[in-house]
Amino acid sequence: MNTAEVEQLLDALVVHVRKWLKQSGNTELVTFSPTPAEIRMRSRLSPPMEAEGIEGVLEGMDDFLRFSIRSDSKRFMNSLWGGFNASAFAGEVLSVLAQTSMYTFELAPFATMVEQALVKRMCEMVGFPDGAGVLTTGGSNGNLVGMLCGRHSVQPLSMHRGFDGRNSAIMVSAESHYSVSMAANVLGVGLSNIVKVACDDEGRMRPDALEEEIGIAKRAGQEPFCIIATSGTTVRGAFDPLLEISEIAHRNGIWLHVDAAWGGAALFSAEHASLMDGVSQADSVCWDAHKMMGIPLICSVFLIKDPEILRVVCSHTEGAHYLLHNVSKDVDMGRISLQCGRRNDALKMWLAWREIGDAGWARRVESFVALAGELEAMIKEHPEMEMMSTRVWANVCFRMNPESVPSEELDDFNSRLRRMILQRGRYMVSRSLVDGNVVLRPVIANDGVDSESLAGLLDECEQCANELLEGETLIG
Ligand SMILES: Cc1ncc(COP(=O)(O)O)c(C=O)c1O
Known part of the structure; x- marks a missing residue:
């Protein structure tokens, strides 16, 4: 592409970005639920044999945005991420502009120092004053690294001799994220060696059940080497009791990893930090800044109390003579990462943090949780809606239960209701299960959401329910 075309493309890009942001607050549709066939038909997906030049690029850009959902809309409450953060957006663009990889200080001097500053601060917040950490590809990967460190702590030779997991066990909450199974x-x-520890009525891992399961596993000749507790479960937003769990972990010599992918930001807030009391007693933690903190995907940190263990499990890098040299041994992040090439995900978080500071993060967390509380109150007042779980965080699990729908049909009714909401496209919420029942699970993780959009969501549910019921009456 010549210079004039690059200029033209950048201008077009800026126009797109401005237009997108202008629409943010007032797009009518969050999604128009396209089918794969529709996308195939209405765009040219197949990479061309002959160059299309800038025209092809511009058309591709248009198509991409045309078919994208509006996760920045105030009516997007589907996922544990969303919204738009201008400072972080700038950081993302600059990271790509100053294209580099994070393995060495030499290749990423400023970004390395930024990442280390973030890790240091987040370690302090968690209570690992001498800890270390590294940004990963997400909470799933953070859970994997935590489990790997746990394995190393009990079987340090496994790294060299291999590992026979048949007699091992890991203990996770019955409501843990599926990534822990993937890591195992x-x-x-x-x-089959993942022990799903029973939860209480509020979705928190039960310490007495954990203790019991450890005993059962040991009596069966298994060695439990890792407990994964969750701070902010995916569906209910429950926080496992870390103080009690850590006491059990220490007494039994088991590694404790805390999956705080969703809930880690509670630590910013004086009002909510106690949900994570005891996190300083853990051995490792993962925390997604791309969730509650609203940094663009991906931005996730893995933190460890004893840096040496992370260094050892990543010591395959010793063979990378073409990359890692002794000069900057203590600063090269490549020595404590499972990745080789790695994006600079730190800059976007750092710029956003500079903009709003700890106090701004605290306000954000508190306002999200307060909005979830508002939604909960509205649901409780509604005669045809019911909360399906206790709420402490920004997840609200509820369902519609119109009088005319028999209780055994409520799962199907709420599933159809959610499909209709998606087809109308004005709102997006996810569908989950709580105790085997279908629930709608709006979450507040998007700074666009406000009281009006929450009330609007419930109106939308009501309208869709009425339409479904009317349809049934007509058919009946
Ligand atoms: C509790 C929890 N842990 C881990 C993950 C995985 O995080 P990621 O999508 O960043 O891999 C999620 C994702 O939603 C989650 O809710």
């Missing part, structure tokens, strides 16, 4: 699979622990 990758590490050779085996899915």
Whole structure:
């Protein structure tokens, strides 16, 4: 592309970005639920044999935005991420502009120092004053690294001799994220050696059940080497009791990893930090800044109390003579990462943090949780809606229960209701299960959401429910 075309493309890009942001608050549709066939038909997906030049690029840009959902809309409450952060957006663009990889200080001097400053601060917040950490590809990967460190702590030779997971066990909450199963699979622990510890009525891992399961596993000749507790479960937003769990972990010599992918930001808030009391007693933690903190995907940190263990499990890098040299041994992030090439995900978080500071993060967390509280109150007042779980965080699990729908049909009714909401496209919420029942699970993780959009969501549910019921009456 010549210079004039680059200029033209940048101008077009800026026009797109401005237009997108202008629409943010007032787009009528969050999604128009396209089908794969529709996308195939209405755009040219197949990479061309002959160059299309800038025209092809511009058309591709248009198509991409045309078919994208509006996760920045105030009516997007589907996922544990969303919204738009201008400072972080700038950081993302600059990271790509100053294209580099994070393995060495030499290649990423400023970004390395930024990442270390963030890790240091987040370690302090968690209570690992001498800890270390690194940005990963997400909470799933953070859970994997935590489990790997746990494995190393009990079987340091496994790294060299291999690992037979048949007699191992890992203990996770019954409501943990599926990535812990993936991590167990990758590490050779085996899915049948994952012990799903029972939760209480509010979705928190029960310490008495944990203790019991550890005993059962040991009596069966298994070695439990890792407990994964969750701070902010995916569906209910529950926080496992870390103080009690850490006491059990220490007494039994088991590694404790805390999956704080969703809930880690509670630590900013004086009002909510106590949800994570005891996190300083853990051995490792993962925390997604791309969730509650609203940094663009991906931005996730893995933190460890004893840096040496992370260094050892990542010491394959010793063989990378073409990359890592002794000169900057203590600063090269490549020595404590499972990745080789790695994006600069730190800059966007750092710029956003500079803009709003700890106090701004605290306000954000508190306002999100307060909005979730508002939604909960509206649901409780509504005669045809019911909360399906206790709420402490920004997840609200509820369902519609119109009088005319028999209780055994409520799962199907709420599933159809959610499909209709998606088809109308004005709102997006996810569908989940709580105790085997279908629920709608709006979450507040998007700074666009306000009281009006929450009330609007419930109106939308009501309208869709009425339409479904009317349809049934007509058919009946
Ligand atoms: C509790 C929890 N842990 C881990 C993850 C995985 O995080 P990521 O999508 O960043 O891999 C999620 C994702 O939603 C989650 O809710």
